[in-house]
Amino acid sequence: MNRPLCPSWLRRPDRLLAIGGIFLLAACSNDSAVKPVNAPGDLDRGRMALTQYACHSCHVIPGITGSQIFVGPSLEGMGSRPMIAGKLINSPENMMRWIRYTQEVDPDNLMPDMGVSEQHARDMVAYLESLK
Amino acid sequence: MSPSERTLVIKTVAITLLVLALGGVAGGIAFLMGGYYNISATSQHIPVVYQVLTKGLEQSVRFHARDIKAPPLKDKGMVQRGAQIYQTSCVQCHGAPGIAPQGIGMGMQPVPGPLVDANRKWEAQELYWIVRHGIKMTGMPAWEYRMSEEQLWETVAFMQHLPDMKPADYRAMTGATGAKR
Numbered sequence: 541m542n543r544p545l546c547p548s549w550l551r552r553p554d555r556l557l558a559i560g561g562i563f564l565l566a567a568c569s570n571d572s573a574v575k576p577v578n579a580p581g582d583l584d585r586g587r588m589a590l591t592q593y594a595c596h597s598c599h600v601i602p603g604i605t606g607s608q609i610f611v612g613p614s615l616e617g618m619g620s621r622p623m624i625a626g627k628l629i630n631s632p633e634n635m636m637r638w639i640r641y642t643q644e645v646d647p648d649n650l651m652p653d654m655g656v657s658e659q660h661a662r663d664m665v666a667y668l669e670s671l672k
Numbered sequence: 673m674s675p676s677e678r679t680l681v682i683k684t685v686a687i688t689l690l691v692l693a694l695g696g697v698a699g700g701i702a703f704l705m706g707g708y709y710n711i712s713a714t715s716q717h718i719p720v721v722y723q724v725l726t727k728g729l730e731q732s733v734r735f736h737a738r739d740i741k742a743p744p745l746k747d748k749g750m751v752q753r754g755a756q757i758y759q760t761s762c763v764q765c766h767g768a769p770g771i772a773p774q775g776i777g778m779g780m781q782p783v784p785g786p787l788v789d790a791n792r793k794w795e796a797q798e799l800y801w802i803v804r805h806g807i808k809m810t811g812m813p814a815w816e817y818r819m820s821e822e823q824l825w826e827t828v829a830f831m832q833h834l835p836d837m838k839p840a841d842y843r844a845m846t847g848a849t850g851a852k853r
Contacts, residue, residue, distance in 0.1 A: 648838055
């Protein structure tokens with residue numbers, strides 16, 4: 541019998557592999573190449589900055605991979621909350637202040653001053669504001 | 673189905689599986705050798721990968737620590753000595769109430785994370801096992817060769833108190849300045 545042992549549909553797995561590879565590559569891209577100062581807050585840079593100041597080690601943050609951890613409150617919907625940590629009215633300026641000078645605002649709070657630079661804080665605020 | 677047809681089916685299935693396996697291996701090698709995987713600490717895991725790795729970590733620790741018996745950990749001196757060890761060896765990566773880790777602990781992937789909830793997540797003997805043996809590929813070092821048996825348990829004893837501590841309590845106990853960075 542002379543039927544081909546390898547019918548055309550068998551070659552599809554290769555195509556599938558290629559498609560899977562493209563997805564993996566997309567998931568692995570870096571976006572930390574730019575290091576601006578005095579720039580307007582940027583959502584994508586903010587997301588990266590939140591990971592690099594270990595914010596997600598205590599807070600659940602939508603859009604950032606991390607554990608289900610509740611040492612600090614979840615930051616889900618942070619953009620539409622009236623208050624920050626029960627201490628400050630939620631505004632971009634106050635969020636900057638809270639992120640950079642946490643212990644000055646509330647010395648009893650477990651959250652440390654993480655040494656966040658002004659630009660990084662501005663970017664973080666842009667990201668947090670987008671969490672409606 | 674005639675015997676010859678059955679043979680054909682079995683052959684087709686076998687060869688399909690073989691081709692798929694070879695394709696998978698070839699694809700895997702190409703992906704590995706091509707360097708396409710981004711190994712940087714700034715690129716986050718895909719959530720499901722992170723969850724699987726975390727689950728594996730937890731299960732491994734629980735399994736390997738299952739036969740360890742924790743000594744009494746309530747002794748005040750023990751806790752106090754543990755506080756000093758914590759301030760010397762742990763705070764740089766894990767931070768403490770009101771005290772940030774150093775940059776080394778913030779820029780890691782996976783992020784070391786706080787220990788103020790450690791005694792809710794882990795039994796005492798599991799904490800001991802982690803401190804003593806470390807955790808592969810996470811940056812958590814093994815302290816077995818740096819700490820005595822007593823010091824390992826003192827560290828665990830102190831961690832039992834971390835959840836109840838305010839920044840001022842921690843500073844009082846360890847003499848940490850908690851200085852502005």
